[in-house]
Amino acid sequence: LYMSGFGNEFASEDPRCPGSLPEGQNNPQVCPYGLYAEQLSGSAFTCPRSTNKRSWLYRILPSVRHKPFTPMSCGDLTENWNEVEPDPNQLRWKPFNIPKSSEKKVDFISGLHTVCGAGDSKSRNGIAIHMYTCNTSMIDKCFQNADGDFLIVPQQGEILITTEFGKMMVEPNEICVIQQGMRFSVDVFGETRGYILEVFGAHFELPDLGPIGANGLANPRDFQTPVAWYEDRTVATGYTIVNKYQGKLFSCQQDFSPFNVVAWHGNYTPYKYNLENFMVINCVAFDHADPSIFTVLTAKSTRPGVAIADFVIFPPRWGVADHTFRPPYYHRNCMSEFMGLIKGHYEAKEEGFQPGGASLHSIMTPHGPDVDCFEKNSTAVLKPERVAEGTMAFMFESSFSMAVTKWGLDTCHRLDKSYYKCWEALKNHFNPNWKPSSK
Numbered sequence: 470l471y472m473s474g475f476g477n478e479f480a481s482e483d484p485r486c487p488g489s490l491p492e493g494q495n496n497p498q499v500c501p502y503g504l505y506a507e508q509l510s511g512s513a514f515t516c517p518r519s520t521n522k523r524s525w526l527y528r529i530l531p532s533v534r535h536k537p538f539t540p541m542s543c544g545d546l547t548e549n550w551n552e553v554e555p556d557p558n559q560l561r562w563k564p565f566n567i568p569k570s571s572e573k574k575v576d577f578i579s580g581l582h583t584v585c586g587a588g589d590s591k592s593r594n595g596i597a598i599h600m601y602t603c604n605t606s607m608i609d610k611c612f613q614n615a616d617g618d619f620l621i622v623p624q625q626g627e628i629l630i631t632t633e634f635g636k637m638m639v640e641p642n643e644i645c646v647i648q649q650g651m652r653f654s655v656d657v658f659g660e661t662r663g664y665i666l667e668v669f670g671a672h673f674e675l676p677d678l679g680p681i682g683a684n685g686l687a688n689p690r691d692f693q694t695p696v697a698w699y700e701d702r703t704v705a706t707g708y709t710i711v712n713k714y715q716g717k718l719f720s721c722q723q724d725f726s727p728f729n730v731v732a733w734h735g736n737y738t739p740y741k742y743n744l745e746n747f748m749v750i751n752c753v754a755f756d757h758a759d760p761s762i763f764t765v766l767t768a769k770s771t772r773p774g775v776a777i778a779d780f781v782i783f784p785p786r787w788g789v790a791d792h793t794f795r796p797p798y799y800h801r802n803c804m805s806e807f808m809g810l811i812k813g814h815y816e817a818k819e820e821g822f823q824p825g826g827a828s829l830h831s832i833m834t835p836h837g838p839d840v841d842c843f844e845k846n847s848t849a850v851l852k853p854e855r856v857a858e859g860t861m862a863f864m865f866e867s868s869f870s871m872a873v874t875k876w877g878l879d880t881c882h883r884l885d886k887s888y889y890k891c892w893e894a895l896k897n898h899f900n901p902n903w904k905p906s907s908k
């Protein structure tokens with residue numbers, strides 16, 4: 470069960486406790502059912518109304534009742550962007566390995582691997598891109614990210630996310646956003662893999678639509694927020710809270726489940742979205758439109774039109790452009806382009822770019838269709854055609870110049886060293902005697 474809408478003021482009570490939301494005020498002297506009131510602030514108190522975010526949680530015990538945090542192993546999670554020398558090459562990764570549960574039990578936290586990123590959680594400006602590969606549910610353990618928001622893109626295996634706000638089931642081809650500070654626990658049902666875009670110091674918004682009008686792209690009503698769900702569970706053996714703080718992991722113990730929120734209200738919530746609901750706008754005459762037309766969510770910087778990061782998809786659609794090279798153009802960009810593939814193929818590269826893999830085309834690094842794609846589409850008969858049927862590629866596009874981690878460049882052992890070869894056979898078609906043909 471979910472509530473519909475993007476960034477709404479929601480209110481939700483677990484049906485087992487009718488009347489658990491205080492009426493007419495946030496801080497009654499005594500809350501209904503003897504609950505504690507706790508505010509979760511997702512924006513500075515003084516942000517303009519349009520960007521002000523907070524929720525009020527009415528819970529059995531407040532979050533503050535815990536033992537001290539101590540450092541724990543970060544595995545392959547890092548915010549150190551100086552592990553290896555910069556590398557401006559086109560990078561492509563084969564599908565990232567998922568550990569076999571018979572060999573090693575790995576949960577969502579121990580299965581986090583940072584691929585690349587830039588900026589800094591301390592100065593509250595930057596991004597990180599992580600892969601998660603896991604095979605085991607988090608037991609009596611939850612995660613909170615003090616550093617930023619997670620946009621989670623499942624690629625293999627659905628994940629059941631229990632949050633302080635309720636439960637969300639998120640399947641491949643759906644995405645979800647867990648915003649800064651929201652506690653959650655991930656259950657998995659087999660070998661599980663996905664991508665995470667982490668943004669420090671900004672929240673995701675729907676892009677402005679400009680001349681498109683009031684409707685289109687990702688429509689607000691298709692975003693889903695969970696309803697309140699609580700457990701009043703004492704955990705004598707200890708419940709572990711894992712906190713990502715300033716790029717490092719810390720853990721602490723408490724003797725109760727943090728999913729003890731009986732009722733909540735506010736506009737700062739986790740949410741999910743099914744990519745199938747994206748209303749695709751594209752060219753119906755000629756030329757290849759820039760991929761910004763496929764923006765699902767954007768985390769804006771303070772510079773107009775420049776995103777800290779955009780989440781862009783390449784959904785199934787019709788290709789109808791006349792006298793046009795229809796696939797992506799050759800490109801050098803002042804932004805970084807990290808791509809992933811949820812299922813199927815990507816239109817600019819039929820081979821080599823596989824579901825569960827990735828590519829990174831860094832700032833001003835040339836990229837574009839491989840030789841097969843170029844030759845095929847230069848001579849194709851341009852009838853209306855389904856494009857990207859049964860596939861879903863996506864891009865995390867960022868104004869940050871990202872560094873790749875040691876894991877990404879080396880110890881994941883998934884880097885495709887021959888990636889550059891997909892362009893090597895591009896031929897010189899130049900004909901100095903070419904004459905304009907009469908139209």
Ligand SMILES: O=C(O)Cc1cc(O)ccc1O
Binds near residue numbers: 760817830836837
């Ligand atoms: O394939 C890519 O690298 C992404 C991309 C897609 C597109 O339609 C236009 C430009 C672009 O960089």
Ligand SMILES: [Fe+2]
Binds near residue numbers: 800802806830836
């Ligand atoms: Fe590009």
